[in-house]
Amino acid sequence: MSENKERIVDIDVGKEMRESFLEYSYSVIYSRALPDARDGLKPVQRRIIYQMGEMGLRPDRGHVKSARVTGEVMGKLHPHGDGAIYDALVRMSQPFTLRIPLIDGHGNFGSLDDGPAAARYTEARLAPAALLLNESLDEDTVDFEPNYDAQLTEPSVLPAAFPNLLVNGASGIAVGMATNMAPHNLKEVIAALVHLISNPNASTAELMEHIPGPDLPTGAVALVAESLREAYETGRGSFRMRARVSVESVGPRRTGLVVTELPYLVGPERVIDRIRDAVSAKKLEGIHNVVDLTDRDNGLRLVIELKTGFNPDSVMEALYRLTPLEEAFNVNNVALVNGRPQQLSLKQLLEVYLLHRLEVVRRRSESRLSRRRSRLHLLEGLQVAVLNIDEVIEVIRTSDTAELARTRLMQVFDLSELQADHILELRLRRLTRFSVIELETEADQLRKEISELQSLLESESLMKTTIRRELEEVSEKYGSPRRTQLIDSAGMVVSKKPVVVQELIDEPTFVCVTPTGKLYRTSNLPVDRQTLDARIIETTTRSDLALITSDGVAHSVHVADLPSISAAVTPDLPEPESLIGTKSSRVVGVIPWRSNMTFAIGTSGGVVKRFTGPLPEKQEVPVISLKEFDEVIGVCESTDGGEIAFVSSTGNLLIFNADTVRPQGLPASGMAGMNISEGRAIYFGNAIDDGVLVTAANSAMALGGTDAGSAKVTRLVAYPRKGRAAMGIRAHRFLKGEDQLYFATIAKSPARLFDLDEKRIQGPQTDDRRDGSGTPISTYLGGAL
Known part of the structure; x- marks a missing residue:
């Protein structure tokens, strides 16, 4: 039997996983997902454009099969699947x-709704703008690296004669980071570059005078506000995009909304x-029919027919809120700078591109200078040869070998080896074309160009002037008018296209939450807010609220959809569940949708979770993953220095620090908040300074509305604090016949109590006993329930 030659190597699994993951992350970040800030291209895009240039697929040549381009790129430069290469080609x-x-x-x-045909069915060639990216590649303008x-x-970066990254934008998801950059108008970007060349210390506000906002390929309307300025200053922010919609007559006695840009x-x-x-x-009323009349000749035309009697402006506002006719674009300007991913502001993006162009112009000028010097050197040798043509021929004829002829020419006429070789390689018939005057004219022209190139290389200001002139030429030749209309937060038009301003007005307002959870909005509050029996949320008419339901879902409700009433009247308001169209779950809390605050959420099973806003731009967003039979009972704002509390149906109260609950992502299921050994949690919320705990107990066997039981009001300072995941301490001792708390809340002192009709009722006196029994409700309500 032969010996076993197997060799086993022991490795540290943790170390191996870390190193392998780092290598994978590095590959994704640098070789696939993020663009270079200089030419705005990812590696696969750069390889496609470069290889198509090498294949001669210029705009004035015929198209070739896309499969051929894909195969060339994959075989020579991009060692990945042909699918990724073709997808990148299609996108470009x-x-x-x-x-x-x-x-x-x-x-x-392809289109916005359908994918492209297979690579074997389509054809491609470079567009005119791609020639600008490849321009001067043969003049040693960029470094080449092995494939x-x-x-x-292959080139490590393209010369990029126009700012492709800002003009075309980029998107990509790497490991631990992502990029999402909006397209801009070429003329505006070049105008900002020209301004930055003349004013290196220009501020973001000055640059935004030239680049007021994105210019999207599909046009539409961009609602730009302070968040866009933040994106330009920091590299991270957002703006909202809105479809272009007009009100037109689409049939006999039929009005419709016509969408021409999305x-x-x-x-x-x-x-x-x-x-x-x-x-x-x-959720949406007033729509009779939707017809898509889009075609190649007339472009996008989406007709939304309205029912008779509905206000087009109201339906339009609802469509913006409930459909993708209005969406958010989250800006995240992450790109590679000197091989490292960085988040870049608008000014930094422009500066990186200008530095790249300075380097390209410098290297291009050095290459041209070297070529002209070499040509002048040869011309000077030719001049000597033409002036002494008979002697040159005699020297060559009397030499036994080419090497000897070269040596004798160098000695007799004081030529360099290059000059002698050039003379020896000339064919006799070419001598008929040469004349001393022509050679001198060309030599003088070369000397002039050499002098200009030397001056250019010695002056950075001249190089910047050259860059400026070239950019202005690109702007003049390839620039086009702005497509996207810009509207600021005040409803004013930033760009030149006309727009209906009235629908964009955003006014301050107050959202009031009544004691029973109903909502309304008002623009006028009483001077003394303490007299208003409602929780107040300060917001604007174009903002959104999140209604958190017991199934752990946040439902978006537009503030403008809430009933608008005077704060002085008692409203007859709809149930909050009717605002979001749910019957299977109840609304347990209201928070602002776009707030950056941290919120805490609690469930009947004693689970607690904290998450930080704003919520994603969706109509419905799950904010917690619930276990079977569990449900959300409350949500509240939660600062790191604050306290949060649970109250269980068994009469226990638990107060603990919010710091002990780390914020989690929306899909997370939270962590143990209160140890529920019996019963269930019935209240969750903030522990208010100088607040009181209000509880009410009765028998679990009592029919609804027949046994009001007993109530108790106790100051929170009477209860000691415990750690998270504890059972808490007794806060309400049951009387005979009572076995549950059916109501509990924490309120400001003095607490104001209401019945289900939101009428003020008398409450019990404050009880300083933290675990005392309640007072029978019938003793101070005269038997009323």
């Missing part, structure tokens, strides 16, 4: 994806599906 050809497409596609390259098998070389990357089929879903769920 889509006019609704890039502001200035880089690929001229022929065939079905994946070190048999060929937000970026939103397709008409997606809009139609969301409209039908909203109509089916009874």
Whole structure:
């Protein structure tokens, strides 16, 4: 039997996992997902444009099969699947994806709702703008590096004669980071670059005079506010996109909303599906029919027919809120700078590009200077040869070998080796074309160009002037008018297109939550807010509220949809559940949708969770993952220095520090808050300074409305604090026949009590006994329940 030659190597699994994950992360970040801040391209995009240039697929040549391009790129430069290469090629050809497409596609390259045809059915060539990216590659303007098998070389970055990253934007998801950059107008970006060249210390506000906002390929309207300025200053922010909608007559006695431009990357089929879903769920009224009349000749035309009697402006506002006719674009300007991912402001993006162009112009000038010097050197040798043509021929004829002829020419006419070789390689028939005057004219021209290039290389201001002139030429040739209309937070038009301003007005308002949880809004509050029996949320009419339901879902409700009444009247308000169309769950809390605060949420099973806003731009968002039979009982704002409390149906109270609950993501299921060994938690909320605990107990066997039981009011300072996940301490001792708390809350002192009709009722006196029994309600309500 042969010996076993197997060799086993012991490795540390943890170390191996860390190193492997780091290598994978590095590969994704640097080789796939993030663009370079200089040319705005990811590696696969750069390789496609470079290889198509090497294949000669210029705009004035014919198209070739996309499969051929994909195969060339995959075989020579990009060692990944052909699917990834073709997807990148398709994206660079889509006019609704890039502001200035880089690929001229022929065939079905897809739409916003459908994918492209296979690579074997489509054809491609470079678009005119792509030539600007490859410009001067043969003049040593950028470094070349080995390809994946070190048999060929590829550019590490393209010269990029226009600011592709800002103009076309970028998106990508790496490991632990992502990028999402909006497209902009070429003329505006170049105008900002020109301003920055002349004013290196320009502020973001000055640059925004030239770049007021994004310019999306699909046009539409962008609602720009302070968050966009923040995005330009820090590299992270957001703005909202809105479809362009007009009110038109679409038939006899029929009015419709006609959509001609949609937000970026939103397709008409997606809009139609969301409209039908909203109509089916009874969230959207007034829609008779939706017809898609989009075609190649007339472009996008989506007709939303309205029912008779409905106000088009109201339906339009509801459509913006419930469908993708209005969406948010979250800006995250992450790109590679010197091989490292960085989050870049608008000014930094412009500065990185200008530094790249300075380097390109410098290296291009050095290359041109070297070529002209070499040519001048050869011309000077030719001049000597032409003036002494007979002697040159005689020297060559009397030499036995080419090496000897070279040596004798160098000695007799004081030539360099390059000059002698050039003379020896000349064919005799070319001598007929040479004349002393022509050679001197060309030499003088070369000397002039050499002098200009030397001056250019010695002066950074001249290089900046050259960059400025070249950028202005690109702007003049490839620039186009702005497509996207910009509206600021005050409803004023930033760009030049006309717009109806009235629908964009955003006014301050107050949302009031009544003691029974009903909501209304008002623009006028009483001077003494303490007299108002409602919780107050200060917001605006274009903001959203989140109604948290017992099933752990946050439902978006537009403030403008709430009943608007005077604060001086007692409203007859709808139930909050009717605002979101739910019957299976009840509303347990109200929070602002876009708030950056941290909130705490508690369940009947004693689970607690903290999460930080704002909530995602969706109509419904789960905020906690609930276990079976568990439900949410409360939600509240939760600062790190505050306290939160649970009250159980068995009469226990638990107060603990909010700091002990770390904030989690929305999909998380929370952590143990109160140890519920019996019964269930019936209240969750903040422990208010100088507040009181109000509890009410009765028998679990009593029929509803027949046994009011006993009530108790105790100051919170009477109860000691415990740690998280404890059972708490007794807060209400049951009287004979009582076995549960059916109501509990923490309120400001003095507490004001209400019945279900929201009428003020008398409450018991404050009881300083923390575990005392309640006072029978019938003793101070005269038997009323």
